[in-house]
Amino acid sequence: MNQFTKRLTTGILACTVSLGAMAAMADTYIVAVGSASNSLQGQSAKKFADDLQAKLGDAHTVEFYADGQLGDDKELMQKIRLGTVNFTLISSIMTNVAPEFALFDMPFLVQDRDHLKAIDKEIVQPILAPKAAEEGLKLISTWENGFRQITNNIRPINTPADLDGLKIRTPSSEWRVAMFKEWGANPTPMSFSEVFVALQTGTMDGQENPLTNITGANFQEVQKYLSLTGHVYSPIYLLTSVKSWDGYPDDVKAAVEEVAASVQDWALAEGEKADNSLVDKVKAAGVEVNVADKAAFIAAAAPIYKAFAEKVPGGDALVSQAQALAK
Numbered sequence: 613m614n615q616f617t618k619r620l621t622t623g624i625l626a627c628t629v630s631l632g633a634m635a636a637m638a639d640t641y642i643v644a645v646g647s648a649s650n651s652l653q654g655q656s657a658k659k660f661a662d663d664l665q666a667k668l669g670d671a672h673t674v675e676f677y678a679d680g681q682l683g684d685d686k687e688l689m690q691k692i693r694l695g696t697v698n699f700t701l702i703s704s705i706m707t708n709v710a711p712e713f714a715l716f717d718m719p720f721l722v723q724d725r726d727h728l729k730a731i732d733k734e735i736v737q738p739i740l741a742p743k744a745a746e747e748g749l750k751l752i753s754t755w756e757n758g759f760r761q762i763t764n765n766i767r768p769i770n771t772p773a774d775l776d777g778l779k780i781r782t783p784s785s786e787w788r789v790a791m792f793k794e795w796g797a798n799p800t801p802m803s804f805s806e807v808f809v810a811l812q813t814g815t816m817d818g819q820e821n822p823l824t825n826i827t828g829a830n831f832q833e834v835q836k837y838l839s840l841t842g843h844v845y846s847p848i849y850l851l852t853s854v855k856s857w858d859g860y861p862d863d864v865k866a867a868v869e870e871v872a873a874s875v876q877d878w879a880l881a882e883g884e885k886a887d888n889s890l891v892d893k894v895k896a897a898g899v900e901v902n903v904a905d906k907a908a909f910i911a912a913a914a915p916i917y918k919a920f921a922e923k924v925p926g927g928d929a930l931v932s933q934a935q936a937l938a939k
Contacts, residue, residue: 640673641698641864646685646804649678651828652886653848656755656879657701660850660871667867680805686784693748695856699868703757703848704783710743711924715934717787718920719913720906722845723938725756725880730937732847732876735930744849750857753872756883757822757846762839763831764818765811768900769839771908772796781807781819788844791916792820795909804829811835822846823890824883832897840891841904843913850875 643661647653661676668674682688682697685705691697706713715721715735722728732754741751762769766778772795782788784801792799802810804825810816812834819831820843826832850872857865895901921928 639671639861639864640675642675642677642682642696643699644677644682644688644691644697645701646680646683646688647678647701647825648828652756652758652822652824652879652883653701653703654678654828655882656848656875657699659878660699660875663871663875664867667871668864672864684803684805686803689749689851692851692853692856695853698856699752699850699852701755701848702851703846704785704788706744706849707785707787709747709749710740712740712743712926712930714785714787714920714924715740715927715930716847717785717791717844717916718931719791719843719916720910721931721934725884727938728754728756728845728847728880729876730939731934734937735934736847739930744851745854748854750852750854752850752852752868753876754847754849755876756879757848758824758883759842759887760820760822760844760846761826762818762820762841762843762904763811763826763835763837763899764839765814765834765836766817768837768902769841769904770902771905772912774839779815779817781810781816787916787920788820790919791843791913794915795912807831808834820844822883822886823894824886827890827893832894832899835899838891838894838899838901839904840901841909842906843909 643657645653645657657678658676661674665674683691685702688697688700689702692700707717722731736754744751764778767774769775775792776796778797780792780797780799781802782792782799789799789801800816807819808829808831811819811831818835891901917931920931
């Protein structure tokens with residue numbers, strides 16, 4: 613090998629090593645949600661992705677996908693486990709991961725967002741997060757999904773009796789299904805992305821969701837009644853897989869934890885603002901709005917608590933601990 617060839621070969625090898633090092637540094641992290649991009653879930657995930665990118669700088673790339681582009685919650689859960697998606701937000705179907713997550717399916721359990729933060733600190737992180745870890749999921753933070761309300765096309769819902777016979781879409785949660793059966797409805801679990809068409813065509817009479825999801829998916833365009841029941845407060849969990857988390861560089865882990873904490877505060881504040889503004893948006897679409905008889909619903913919820921205490925190990929203690937954290 614002559615000197616020119618030797619220098620050329622050495623230069624090519626050095627360039628190849630340098631490009632390889634750059635590629636290794638420029639890792640891509642995918643944040644994906646099945647919810648609508650303009651819902652609070654979608655907005656929270658977008659803020660997390662944007663803030664994480666800003667925190668990490670050019671050394672890493674953060675990509676964001678919403679509106680079910682990469683799948684619904686169930687599909688995204690699988691992609692998290694496979695490592696093809698790095699971060700997602702999951703709500704009601706966490707009960708399929710560990711039954712203790714159904715604590716948040718108990719009607720009227722969470723009183724306000726300060727109560728939620730207390731439950732997160734005292735129950736979610738020390739008790740529920742390890743349950744998720746046993747199933748390969750790293751629960752990073754608990755954010756806002758919101759207080760759930762009922763919409764439908766048949767009649768206003770003032771008491772549980774008004775739900776009698778109504779076809780109500782629910783998430784894939786056995787406890788949400790049990791709750792609406794107890795209240796006389798005909799609940800059907802269905803992917804969120806299918807709900808608008810189901811309401812539009814009459815396949816479903818109604819559904820239940822936080823106002824941010826209702827307006828984010830424009831359900832007010834295909835529903836006649838909004839009943840403010842506030843029957844469940846649903847958190848949403850920022851997840852990655854345990855395997856992926858263990859492989860993230862330390863700078864990425866630190867950035868994720870810092871950004872997740874700040875987005876929690878932001879999401880809770882945005883949820884509270886939305887509670888005060890989105891009712892007017894629904895009314896403006898011609899939807900009739902009523903405030904339900906909360907006492908009647910609370911009285912009708914007793915069998916749900918009893919079943920939870922009997923079916924979920926330690927369920928009664930979890931409920932008591934959560935209730936004690938209310939101020």
